Amino acid sequence: MMKSFDRTEVTLLLCIPVLIGLGFILPQWIVNYIQVSLGTGLVAISVMTQMRSGLVSFGQGLFFCIGGYTAGMAGKFLGISDLFLLLFLGALAGLAISFLLGFLLRRYREIFYAMLTLAVSMILFGLLSSTEELGSTDGFNLASPTYLGWSPEGEMARYALYIATCIPALLCALLLHRYLRSPMGFVGEAIRENELRVEYLGTSAHKSVHITYVLAATVSAIGGVLWALALGHVDPEMTNWTTSGQFVFISILSGTGNIISPLFGTFILEIIRVYAVEISPNTWQLMIGSIMLLTIIFLPKGLWSLIQPSSSVVRTTLKKSTKDSKETSS
Amino acid sequence: MLTAVAISLDGLGFAAWLFLASVGLTLIYGVMRILNIAHGGFYALGAYSAAWAIGLYTQTGQTIALTYLIIPMAALIVGVVAGLTIERGVMRHMYGRDEVLMVLVTYAIFLILEDVTKLIWGTDSYIAYQPAYWLGTIEIFGIPYTVYKFLTIGIALATGFILWWGLTRTRTGKLLLVVINDREISSALGINVTLFFTATFVIGATLGALGGALTAPEISVVPGIGAEIIVMAFAVIVIGGMGSIGGAMIGALIVGFARALSVHLYPPAELFSIYIVMALVLAIKPYGLFALSEGRKI
Numbered sequence: 001m002m003k004s005f006d007r008t009e010v011t012l013l014l015c016i017p018v019l020i021g022l023g024f025i026l027p028q029w030i031v032n033y034i035q036v037s038l039g040t041g042l043v044a045i046s047v048m049t050q051m052r053s054g055l056v057s058f059g060q061g062l063f064f065c066i067g068g069y070t071a072g073m074a075g076k077f078l079g080i081s082d083l084f085l086l087l088f089l090g091a092l093a094g095l096a097i098s099f100l101l102g103f104l105l106r107r108y109r110e111i112f113y114a115m116l117t118l119a120v121s122m123i124l125f126g127l128l129s130s131t132e133e134l135g136s137t138d139g140f141n142l143a144s145p146t147y148l149g150w151s152p153e154g155e156m157a158r159y160a161l162y163i164a165t166c167i168p169a170l171l172c173a174l175l176l177h178r179y180l181r182s183p184m185g186f187v188g189e190a191i192r193e194n195e196l197r198v199e200y201l202g203t204s205a206h207k208s209v210h211i212t213y214v215l216a217a218t219v220s221a222i223g224g225v226l227w228a229l230a231l232g233h234v235d236p237e238m239t240n241w242t243t244s245g246q247f248v249f250i251s252i253l254s255g256t257g258n259i260i261s262p263l264f265g266t267f268i269l270e271i272i273r274v275y276a277v278e279i280s281p282n283t284w285q286l287m288i289g290s291i292m293l294l295t296i297i298f299l300p301k302g303l304w305s306l307i308q309p310s311s312s313v314v315r316t317t318l319k320k321s322t323k324d325s326k327e328t329s330s
Numbered sequence: 331m332l333t334a335v336a337i338s339l340d341g342l343g344f345a346a347w348l349f350l351a352s353v354g355l356t357l358i359y360g361v362m363r364i365l366n367i368a369h370g371g372f373y374a375l376g377a378y379s380a381a382w383a384i385g386l387y388t389q390t391g392q393t394i395a396l397t398y399l400i401i402p403m404a405a406l407i408v409g410v411v412a413g414l415t416i417e418r419g420v421m422r423h424m425y426g427r428d429e430v431l432m433v434l435v436t437y438a439i440f441l442i443l444e445d446v447t448k449l450i451w452g453t454d455s456y457i458a459y460q461p462a463y464w465l466g467t468i469e470i471f472g473i474p475y476t477v478y479k480f481l482t483i484g485i486a487l488a489t490g491f492i493l494w495w496g497l498t499r500t501r502t503g504k505l506l507l508v509v510i511n512d513r514e515i516s517s518a519l520g521i522n523v524t525l526f527f528t529a530t531f532v533i534g535a536t537l538g539a540l541g542g543a544l545t546a547p548e549i550s551v552v553p554g555i556g557a558e559i560i561v562m563a564f565a566v567i568v569i570g571g572m573g574s575i576g577g578a579m580i581g582a583l584i585v586g587f588a589r590a591l592s593v594h595l596y597p598p599a600e601l602f603s604i605y606i607v608m609a610l611v612l613a614i615k616p617y618g619l620f621a622l623s624e625g626r627k628i
Contacts, residue, residue: 114430118561122561241561296431
């Protein structure tokens with residue numbers, strides 16, 4: 001394990017007090033958006049984590065939804081309102097289901113991975129949409145959480161939930177960042193480049209994909225719990241493929257360069273959406289689609305590559321230049 | 331007995347609809363290796379344009395019979411205009427790129443098409459029941475069925491036959507099979523691969539639009555039908571094996587009957603029965619029931 005913190009990790013850790021502080025200064029509506037986008041941001045970074053291995057999940061909404069519904073059902077049927085317990089249950093549900101599904105999904109790559117993740121998430125969508133006990137397509141509401149027996153009210157409840165969202169969200173981001181920098185995380189990048197070679201070198205690509213899948217799912221489920229609590233509502237749209245598509249969009253736009261960029265991207269997008277939907281409700285998807293197309297064509301490594309010409313960008317340019325020189329020499 | 335008849339007729343009806351909606355998708359994948367999410371957009375555009383045109387036409391009070399011409403015309407116009415624009419404007423710059431990247435590109439186009447549809451036709455629903463109503467109904471074992479449904483089944487069969495015949499019995503079709511087999515060699519042999527790609531994309535888009543246009547009289551055309559159909563079409567072509575037209579037919583039958591079964595026996599399962607079937611088939615035969623095994627080229 002790495003002992004020291006790198007720049008990203010320091011930034012993430014510093015973000016915790018900064019965000020909490022901002023919670024008291026900024027106007028309420030911005031704070032709300034930060035809180036909501038931290039929830040969805042966790043799903044976006046888990047999509048990004050899978051993208052590092054070259055896997056595009058068009059069904060990450062599945063675990064987002066599992067997290068949200070687990071928290072909701074725990075409150076509705078078991079009367080559990082403790083935030084820590086809800087987070088734990090949500091994460092556990094995501095972990096257990098993804099562990100089982102992982103045995104199936106780890107055999108797939110590329111478009112088959114995309115389509116199978118989509119199919120599985122749509123199964124849940126169909127299931128929830130027709131379950132009347134859970135409110136069918138309308139979903140149901142969640143009660144506000146308590147904290148180890150402490151149940152704050154009014155303003156205090158809002159701040160408590162905000163703080164309780166910031167800390168786990170950023171810690172999850174830190175965890176995923178650590179994972180991506182660990183040997184196992186680098187195996188993921190190797191799988192994207194050349195899976196056959198990974199196998200020849202004696203590492204199991206299946207195992208690596210499985211671990212990545214489970215980790216991403218657990219983090220998404222936590223995101224789902226936080227999001228559901230922030231909004232106080234869950235519905236089956238959480239696992240519709242169009243929702244999952246938005247997470248893919250964020251990952252494409254912000255690039256796979258750094259874990260912070262999807263988090264930040266989610267927030268910016270959330271803010272833009274508010275205005276875009278107000279000014280011109282029927283062109284929001286048109287904008288998203290065009291931006292995505294332009295990003296893919298002109299900025300294949302996402303917006304992050306503009307901010308920081310990271311080592312991976314340098315590596316590819318190096319690779320290109322050596323290739324060029326080879327071609328000229330031959 | 332009655333239920334069995336109802337299930338088989340409904341199953342056939344669903345299957346015909348699904349086949350028409352997904353055959354263009356499998357064709358484009360088979361030839362170009364592009365999993366075209368924008369196909370849902372073509373479907374929606376086809377449905378809207380047909381419903382809108384039928385609405386305009388019936389207001390004039392002329393005979394309904396001509397609406398059966400409007401449907402294919404609408405599909406053709408949408409397919410050629412949207413297909414050509416997208417293929418020439420975007421797709422051709424992306425050929426040879428990663429398959430996953432192409433999925434994302436078509437997803438972006440899908441999002442754009444969704445809003446283009448809304449910008450042209452607004453968010454209201456369109457209802458163009460006249461063509462389906464005009465043909466009347468027939469009773470089979472006491473259950474009334476619209477003749478239009480049988481017309482759809484006929485068109486689905488005809489479309490499948492024409493595609494099969496075109497691919498295996500004509501010179502152009504055989505050349506296309508060569509292109510599918512090896513893009514590089516066929517272009518070295520002097521086949522205009524680019525032209526084949528453009529033509530395939532336009533045909534695929536037209537078929538998608540036709541699927542939408544033919545369905546328009548039976549449903550109320552609302553925003554979001556494209557997003558709905560594309561996942562079902564995925565299920566269909568994945569079950570049959572992507573790129574195989576016969577596979578799409580079998581896939582459509584399986585999904586159609588799965589849906590008809592759940593509609594009649596256990597309605598709440600209607601939506602997820604389709605994906606359950608898809609996931610099961612994928613779990614057992616990952617690359618679909620009829621996918622050809624592909625040899626490694628290197």
